[in-house]
Amino acid sequence: MEPAPEQLKEMYRTMWRIRLFEEEANRQQAFGNVQGSFHMYIGEEAVAVGFCAHLRSDDYIVGTHRSHGHFIAKGGRIERMMAELFGREGGICRGKGGSMHVADFSVGMLGANGIVGGGFGPATGAALASQLRGDDRVTVCFFGDGAMQRGTFHEAINIGAIWNLPVIYVCENNQYQQWIPQRRMTKVTSVRDMAPSYGIPGESVDGQDVLAVSEVASRAIDRARTGGGPTLIECVTYRFHGHSPGDLQEYRDKEEVEYWRTERDPIQLLRTYLIERQQLGEDEDAAIRAAATVEIESAVAFAEASAFPPDEEIVTDVYVDAAAAS
Ligand SMILES: Cc1ncc(C[n+]2csc(CCOP(=O)(O)OP(=O)(O)O)c2C)c(N)n1
Numbered sequence: 014m015e016p017a018p019e020q021l022k023e024m025y026r027t028m029w030r031i032r033l034f035e036e037e038a039n040r041q042q043a044f045g046n047v048q049g050s051f052h053m054y055i056g057e058e059a060v061a062v063g064f065c066a067h068l069r070s071d072d073y074i075v076g077t078h079r080s081h082g083h084f085i086a087k088g089g090r091i092e093r094m095m096a097e098l099f100g101r102e103g104g105i106c107r108g109k110g111g112s113m114h115v116a117d118f119s120v121g122m123l124g125a126n127g128i129v130g131g132g133f134g135p136a137t138g139a140a141l142a143s144q145l146r147g148d149d150r151v152t153v154c155f156f157g158d159g160a161m162q163r164g165t166f167h168e169a170i171n172i173g174a175i176w177n178l179p180v181i182y183v184c185e186n187n188q189y190q191q192w193i194p195q196r197r198m199t200k201v202t203s204v205r206d207m208a209p210s211y212g213i214p215g216e217s218v219d220g221q222d223v224l225a226v227s228e229v230a231s232r233a234i235d236r237a238r239t240g241g242g243p244t245l246i247e248c249v250t251y252r253f254h255g256h257s258p259g260d261l262q263e264y265r266d267k268e269e270v271e272y273w274r275t276e277r278d279p280i281q282l283l284r285t286y287l288i289e290r291q292q293l294g295e296d297e298d299a300a301i302r303a304a305a306t307v308e309i310e311s312a313v314a315f316a317e318a319s320a321f322p323p324d325e326e327i328v329t330d331v332y333v334d335a336a337a338a339s
């Protein structure tokens with residue numbers, strides 16, 4: 014079923030918030046204000062947004078090393094994430110996690126992850142917890158095409174399948190694994206084709222088309238919530254920027270990048286759809302972007318005004334206090 018116009022506009026708004034957040038964060042990174050590693054999600058916004066649009070705030074998601082979009086789509090606070098990137102105390106993890114560890118349990122964002130394929134276990138565990146508690150929460154586990162080659166992929170999905178857990182495994186196939194094209198790393202390029210070996214449904218969807226993602230997401234989430242177990246989904250997408258800052262991108266053609274940026278931009282595709290159906294006017298469109306710009310400017314101000322954590326707390330919240338925990 015197609016989402017209502019208001020719901021579509023909300024998705025459009027969220028995609029802009031992700032894009033403008035990252036464009037600003039990228040600028041701040043160039044100024045030297047972002048501490049640690051930083052991977053951009055621009056180009057892939059429709060995946061996080063298409064899935065999270067169907068999740069409740071008490072549902073769970075687990076991200077990757079490229080998770081600003083997941084965090085925003087799940088309802089995380091933008092200014093807290095900006096402060097986190099700046100390494101400041103006002104950050105969502107008090108400035109000690111950085112870009113690869115954004116997490117906000119209050120909205121069910123269980124965390125990004127610097128370990129490729131590190132999310133399968135925690136996501137499957139969160140779904141097991143829901144099953145044991147008897148609540149009807151679902152968990153969405155986002156992962157990259159590179160993570161398909163990890164052993165954790167097989168182990169966790171097999172457990173999810175055999176125990177019929179309320180989890181959806183979502184591959185963001187952006188066609189590259191750092192600097193290597195996916196086709197050079199695996200003969201089975203779509204995880205959909207791996208689903209039968211776990212005895213669960215598999216789907217593949219155009220990850221630039223938020224309507225298509227939303228449709229597949231809604232079905233899989235309903236299935237998981239009503240006891241139907243996991244689904245393995247591939248979203249075919251593309252990252253518009255390099256793997257991380259400083260990536261010269263010699264492994265892909267400029268024409269290819271240009272094609273995806275101009276013809277397959279998920280935001281422009283939804284914009285055209287909404288304008289053609291007269292569900293979005295030029296003024297409203299401009300107002301959506303202006304509001305997101307203001308929100309992001311105030312996020313930077315919030316981050317700048319926040320202090321660095323004090324030196325004496327450098328390991329607080331980083332290591333468990335063994336004495337206190339026992
Ligand atoms: C276990 C592990 N191996 C290698 C790396 C180094 N590494 C970081 S990102 C990345 C590529 C991941 O590709 P993919 O899963 O497709 O995610 P994408 O970066 O395309 O979003 C690699 C190899 C890592 N972080 N963890």
Ligand SMILES: [Mg+2]
Pocket residue numbers: 157158159185186187188189190191
């Ligand atoms: Mg990839």
